[in-house]
Amino acid sequence: MASAAGSRGFINNVLETVGRRTSSVFVEIGAVLIFLGQTLRWTVSPPFYWKSALKQMEMIGVDSVPVVLTTALSTGMVLALQSYTGFKRFGAETLIGTVVSLSMTRELGPVLTGLMVAGRAGASMAAELGTMRVTEQIDALSTLATNPMKYLVVPRFVASTVMMFFLTVLGMITGIAGGYFVGVKVLGTNPVTYIDNSINYTEVKDIWYGLIKALVFGAVIGLIGCYKGFNTEGGAEGVGKATTGAVVVSCMLILILDYFISALLW
Amino acid sequence: MIEVIDVHKSFGELQVLRGVNLSVEKGESMTVIGGSGSGKSVLLKHIIGLLFPDKGRVIVDGQSLNDLDEYGLNELRKKFGMLFQMAALFDSLTVWENVGFSLKQHTNLSDKEIRKIATEKLALVGLKDVEDKMPAELSGGMKKRVGLARAICMDAAIILYDEPTTGLDPIAADAINDLIVDLRKKLGVTSVTITHDMHSAYKISDRIAMLYKGEILEIGTPDQIRNTMNPIVHQFITGSAVGPITAE
Numbered sequence: 001m002a003s004a005a006g007s008r009g010f011i012n013n014v015l016e017t018v019g020r021r022t023s024s025v026f027v028e029i030g031a032v033l034i035f036l037g038q039t040l041r042w043t044v045s046p047p048f049y050w051k052s053a054l055k056q057m058e059m060i061g062v063d064s065v066p067v068v069l070t071t072a073l074s075t076g077m078v079l080a081l082q083s084y085t086g087f088k089r090f091g092a093e094t095l096i097g098t099v100v101s102l103s104m105t106r107e108l109g110p111v112l113t114g115l116m117v118a119g120r121a122g123a124s125m126a127a128e129l130g131t132m133r134v135t136e137q138i139d140a141l142s143t144l145a146t147n148p149m150k151y152l153v154v155p156r157f158v159a160s161t162v163m164m165f166f167l168t169v170l171g172m173i174t175g176i177a178g179g180y181f182v183g184v185k186v187l188g189t190n191p192v193t194y195i196d197n198s199i200n201y202t203e204v205k206d207i208w209y210g211l212i213k214a215l216v217f218g219a220v221i222g223l224i225g226c227y228k229g230f231n232t233e234g235g236a237e238g239v240g241k242a243t244t245g246a247v248v249v250s251c252m253l254i255l256i257l258d259y260f261i262s263a264l265l266w
Numbered sequence: 267m268i269e270v271i272d273v274h275k276s277f278g279e280l281q282v283l284r285g286v287n288l289s290v291e292k293g294e295s296m297t298v299i300g301g302s303g304s305g306k307s308v309l310l311k312h313i314i315g316l317l318f319p320d321k322g323r324v325i326v327d328g329q330s331l332n333d334l335d336e337y338g339l340n341e342l343r344k345k346f347g348m349l350f351q352m353a354a355l356f357d358s359l360t361v362w363e364n365v366g367f368s369l370k371q372h373t374n375l376s377d378k379e380i381r382k383i384a385t386e387k388l389a390l391v392g393l394k395d396v397e398d399k400m401p402a403e404l405s406g407g408m409k410k411r412v413g414l415a416r417a418i419c420m421d422a423a424i425i426l427y428d429e430p431t432t433g434l435d436p437i438a439a440d441a442i443n444d445l446i447v448d449l450r451k452k453l454g455v456t457s458v459t460i461t462h463d464m465h466s467a468y469k470i471s472d473r474i475a476m477l478y479k480g481e482i483l484e485i486g487t488p489d490q491i492r493n494t495m496n497p498i499v500h501q502f503i504t505g506s507a508v509g510p511i512t513a514e
């Protein structure tokens with residue numbers, strides 16, 4: 001009897017915990033969507049803080065160039081090397097260029113750039129805004145009759161979206177160049193065939209698909225980084241949690257959205 | 267000038283304000299005292315529209331904050347200046363950029379003119395040759411002074427002080443008290459201060475209100491508060507551990 005009551009209590013506790021957590025996830029999703037709505041609303045209403053946006057573009061975009069270059073170059077080179085090993089087994093090593101080009105434009109360019117930028121710039125946004133929140137600098141902005149969404153969030157959101165586009169272009173070119181170097185210079189594939197196969201089987205729409213992903217991922221990084229920072233609570237520990245949360249959520253959203261955008265643009 | 271009418275505020279299960287009523291006249295210096303967690307900061311944030319009541323109203327210059335849209339609220343906020351507990355200076359801006367922030371946002375003045383005004387306001391709070399320093403290079407007392415210069419930069423009619431002497435040594439704290447009194451004499455501003463520093467409260471206030479468990483328990487002049495018969499207020503102002511208020 002006591003054992004039955006005990007197991008009922010345990011099941012109730014488990015259900016309650018699952019219910020509470022599920023509910024809090026939906027509340028969080030709702031809060032992010034409201035935050036997105038506010039961000040879009042303030043993005044299209046003047047004044048626009050150009051100077052601040054340009055500064056953010058430098059921090060998010062220009063400062064991310066080394067990490068994006070390294071990642072893309074390494075990925076392109078490894079991709080060529082691994083494809084060669086597989087393709088050689090059935091005599092298709094001339095298709096390395098096609099594989100590298102398609103992978104870098106449609107998939108790896110935007111996704112890897114997104115993950116790198118989320119780790120670097122997304123974390124930085126969350127930490128900076130989180131610190132401003134816990135030290136009351138965001139409240140101070142409001143008391144100075146300045147809308148913190150417009151002043152802090154919009155420039156970061158716009159900069160992140162725009163710079164992800166250009167960083168992804170850079171990532172695509174660098175990855176393809178890395179693949180060419182390994183395929184032609186290291187593995188000895190015919191350069192003309194390599195380039196021909198790369199161009200013939202890669203369409204303009206493949207590049208656009210990748211760039212559409214880049215824009216979406218950029219918006220996600222800006223949105224989540226700012227949302228987490230803006231809603232930081234509880235001092236230094238809160239800033240740490242916001243920073244980690246921004247990176248984890250951005251990366252997960254990038255990977256989840258990657259599938260859905262790929263399926264949509266198939 | 268400021269009327270707080272039956273303001274209630276809760277955060278989740280926690281009820282912080284339970285029907286606060288407070289009236290501050292033009293040119294008056296009102297200080298709200300109370301223990302940590304009594305709702306003082308929450309009350310101050312309601313007065314400047316950083317928080318809105320669940321029930322009740324805050325009226326400033328005849329305008330109810332609840333009824334204002336974003337634009338109206340920002341226009342009203344231009345009448346305010348606020349000194350935050352830890353000054354809340356913008357880390358990425360220099361001292362003069364912090365002080366002149368409102369002027370940069372809301373006027374067409376050139377940077378040169380803004381810097382000149384910022385320098386004047388800094389002189390008014392007793393600071394010179396700090397214009398190009400970053401906030402991280404300043405002491406706690408200097409940060410508060412810069413915060414005060416920022417609060418008065420747009421010639422605010424109402425200044426809100428959030429624990430102005432907290433975290434300062436006694437001499438720096440008294441210097442801030444003198445500055446608050448001095449600024450009021452020079453500028454004729456209305457001020458609302460929240461503090462639990464009784465030395466400061468007696469020195470800067472026309473009236474003192476005690477906030478306890480989300481309600482105003484007593485309001486009076488500094489002398490009336492000193493001679494209160496209310497055991498809770500008496501215990502708080504004498505700083506005794508023995509009495510109806512228990513340490514949490």
